[in-house]
Amino acid sequence: MRTLTYAEAIEDALAQAMAADERVVTFGEDVHGLRMNLYTRFGEARVRPAPISEAAFVGAAVGAAMAGLRPVVEVMMVDFLAVAADAVFNHAAKVEGFSGGRWTAPMVIRCGCGGGYGDGGQHQQALWAWLAHVPGLKVVVPSTPADAGGLLTAAIADDGPVVFMEHKLLADDWRGYLGSGGRDTVAYDVPTAGREGEVPERWEATPLGEAVIRRAGDDLVIVGVGVGIHRGAEAAAVLAEGGCEATVLDLRGVRPLDREAIVEHARRTGRVLVVDEDYRDFGLSGEIAALLLEAGIGPAYARVCVDDTLPFAHDAERRALPNVERIVAAVQPWLAAT
Amino acid sequence: MQPDRVDLYRRMLRSRLVEQAIAVLWHQGRISGEMHLGIGEEGICAGVIDQLGDGDALALDHRGTAPLVMRGVDPAAVIAECLGLPAGLCGGMGGHMHLMSRDHLAAASGIVGAAGPMACGFALAHQHLRPGRVAVAFFGEGATNQGMLLEAFNLAVCWTLPVVFVCKDNGMAITTPSTKVTGGDLLERLRGFGMPAVPVDGSDVEAVWRASREAVDRARHGGGPSFLLARCVRPDGHFLGDALVEIARHPMRELGARAGPLARAAVGESGGSLFERAASLVSLTASIGRSAASQVVWRRDPVRKLRGRLDLGTAALEELEAGIEGEVQQAVRRAVAEGDAA
Numbered sequence: 090m091r092t093l094t095y096a097e098a099i100e101d102a103l104a105q106a107m108a109a110d111e112r113v114v115t116f117g118e119d120v121h122g123l124r125m126n127l128y129t130r131f132g133e134a135r136v137r138p139a140p141i142s143e144a145a146f147v148g149a150a151v152g153a154a155m156a157g158l159r160p161v162v163e164v165m166m167v168d169f170l171a172v173a174a175d176a177v178f179n180h181a182a183k184v185e186g187f188s189g190g191r192w193t194a195p196m197v198i199r200c201g202c203g204g205g206y207g208d209g210g211q212h213q214q215a216l217w218a219w220l221a222h223v224p225g226l227k228v229v230v231p232s233t234p235a236d237a238g239g240l241l242t243a244a245i246a247d248d249g250p251v252v253f254m255e256h257k258l259l260a261d262d263w264r265g266y267l268g269s270g271g272r273d274t275v276a277y278d279v280p281t282a283g284r285e286g287e288v289p290e291r292w293e294a295t296p297l298g299e300a301v302i303r304r305a306g307d308d309l310v311i312v313g314v315g316v317g318i319h320r321g322a323e324a325a326a327v328l329a330e331g332g333c334e335a336t337v338l339d340l341r342g343v344r345p346l347d348r349e350a351i352v353e354h355a356r357r358t359g360r361v362l363v364v365d366e367d368y369r370d371f372g373l374s375g376e377i378a379a380l381l382l383e384a385g386i387g388p389a390y391a392r393v394c395v396d397d398t399l400p401f402a403h404d405a406e407r408r409a410l411p412n413v414e415r416i417v418a419a420v421q422p423w424l425a426a427t
Numbered sequence: 428m429q430p431d432r433v434d435l436y437r438r439m440l441r442s443r444l445v446e447q448a449i450a451v452l453w454h455q456g457r458i459s460g461e462m463h464l465g466i467g468e469e470g471i472c473a474g475v476i477d478q479l480g481d482g483d484a485l486a487l488d489h490r491g492t493a494p495l496v497m498r499g500v501d502p503a504a505v506i507a508e509c510l511g512l513p514a515g516l517c518g519g520m521g522g523h524m525h526l527m528s529r530d531h532l533a534a535a536s537g538i539v540g541a542a543g544p545m546a547c548g549f550a551l552a553h554q555h556l557r558p559g560r561v562a563v564a565f566f567g568e569g570a571t572n573q574g575m576l577l578e579a580f581n582l583a584v585c586w587t588l589p590v591v592f593v594c595k596d597n598g599m600a601i602t603t604p605s606t607k608v609t610g611g612d613l614l615e616r617l618r619g620f621g622m623p624a625v626p627v628d629g630s631d632v633e634a635v636w637r638a639s640r641e642a643v644d645r646a647r648h649g650g651g652p653s654f655l656l657a658r659c660v661r662p663d664g665h666f667l668g669d670a671l672v673e674i675a676r677h678p679m680r681e682l683g684a685r686a687g688p689l690a691r692a693a694v695g696e697s698g699g700s701l702f703e704r705a706a707s708l709v710s711l712t713a714s715i716g717r718s719a720a721s722q723v724v725w726r727r728d729p730v731r732k733l734r735g736r737l738d739l740g741t742a743a744l745e746e747l748e749a750g751i752e753g754e755v756q757q758a759v760r761r762a763v764a765e766g767d768a769a
Contacts, residue, residue, distance in 0.1 A: 126692035208459075
């Protein structure tokens with residue numbers, strides 16, 4: 090075991106995958122600078138800077154994947170994936186279905202996601218439910234360095250398109266690039282457990298769509314992904330001081346969704362709180378409510394999500410994102426009732 | 428017609444001082460997130476914006492502060508917006524990348540290339556509602572590889588839209604040298620769409636003024652869109668804290684942490700050939716060298732260049748500059764006071 094940051098784990102797992110398989114190539118805007126070590130080690134043929142042409146280079150990743158490569162294509166932020174939406178929704182997601190399962194597009198789309206560093210509502214969205222809405226795509230949202238490397242290894246090995254979402258608060262390369270810009274005069278509320286952690290020497294695939302328990306408790310289950318799960322864990326520690334013990338269930342991705350785990354813990358605790366940095370309406374939190382109803386159980390249910398366009402203003406941004414106070418407040422009615 | 432040099436200088440200096448003040452606030456940590464300033468682009472913005480009148484529209488990229496200040500938006504409202512204050516131009520909701528002023532029909536976007544379709548839409552509305560008015564789109568040369576902008580060029584030609592596309596070319600697409608990611612010649616490319624495409628020295632505001640006057644006149648009188656390719660130097664690079672610029676300015680400090688991993692990458696197992704690795708290192712060094720060159724002698728500072736052409740006399744010039752400086756300082760104080768009160 091060794092200790093790496095979230096960003097280092099991703100780069101390390103990608104380097105191991107590239108060393109093991111020559112079909113793995115990476116491209117995207119500024120990758121020669123952003124991935125300077127990979128660029129130096131593997132050369133420009135396999136680490137290619139792309140023009141600011143998301144529709145073209147994400148679309149090219151689909152074709153390259155169909156024709157035998159295993160591209161890891163990088164768009165800086167998921168918000169920019171809107172520019173390449175056609176390649177993702179109408180092409181990458183459709184190859185396997187349209188070919189009757191005879192052809193696939195084994196590709197990974199890396200993108201920064203999430204907010205909390207003051208970049209406004211066009212650069213800090215989560216948008217995982219938007220992507221997960223479309224059959225044929227897998228959507229991964231790691232919350233720790235070990236998961237980031239393991240899930241990326243699985244994503245590269247997967248035979249279909251996987252969107253790999255790196256929360257910019259956890260990834261210090263993104264946080265430095267976009268948030269602080271090298272300043273030491275700004276500080277962000279970075280969950281330490283997600284920023285740095287123990288990882289294996291050799292990466293092995295962490296299965297996609299398997300939730301993991303970050304904390305065990307019998308009184309409720311807090312469900313989420315990414316930074317939301319760290320906020321949930323912090324809130325659970327606060328709740329525990331008042332005698333309320335929460336299970337914190339990290340879904341580690343949105344599609345495939347670990348429905349069984351959600352149902353099991355909902356049934357066991359009788360209370361479900363979804364913490365979701367993505368938009369509240371028509372998203373992950375609603376999907377979880379639906380699957381609970383479909384399973385025939387009706388637990389107490391609440392959600393802490395992003396309700397509107399994220400404000401730029403620092404305090405308003407903090408209030409808009411799921412935070413410990415909002416999570417604890419959402420649980421209060423249940424505590425009052427018992 | 429000749430440009431009013433003093434008026435242009437006033438606008439450019441005001442914009443420069445406002446952006447320098449924003450940079451200070453950013454370095455102090457009073458502004459979170461990214462910060463893309465237009466320092467070095469003033470000659471382009473002022474020369475073009477001087478052609479605009481009531482009802483004309485501006486579609487801006489993520490570098491909207493300079494054009495808005497030049498268009499007449501209250502600098503204090505722009506600064507307050509960067510600070511995320513209720514008194515800001517957008518109530519603190521948008522931040523510096525998403526500045527909007529409905530009164531000025533001016534809107535910025537942080538999505539590269541988005542100014543093209545936006546300007547086409549403004550121009551389409553002009554055709555129906557405000558005949559004779561024009562729309563200007565500002566974007567960088569990196570954006571000219573973005574599909575939506577290329578589509579906008581064609582749309583503007585097909586619909587004879589009154590648009591002036593203004594490309595501020597600093598030679599870098601974010602932090603990638605544009606030549607590395609751009610095929611062919613941009614002027615030829617644009618002419619291929621069927622519109623006039625004119626190169627101009629962006630550091631020379633008077634040259635920009637003349638070129639854009641022709642383009643705006645053409646659009647106003649039903650002649651359709653045109654394209655200006657205005658070259659410029661931005662010493663701060665893509666944004667404040669730009670890694671290439673930081674390495675160029677402080678090589679020992681910035682390269683120290685990067686050297687170890689880079690050296691390991693250069694010799695690590697199962698990678699590219701020695702030749703490929705050397706090529707990568709040469710390419711990285713060249714990018715840094717490019718940023719360094721923009722630091723050493725900033726000969727093409729548009730503000731200084733115009734200052735040298737003013738024949739005001741030292742006393743009058745100093746009085747003018749002191750006046751603008753005082754005005755900007757007051758705007759900064761007003762904005763910061765709002766923040767401290769909040």
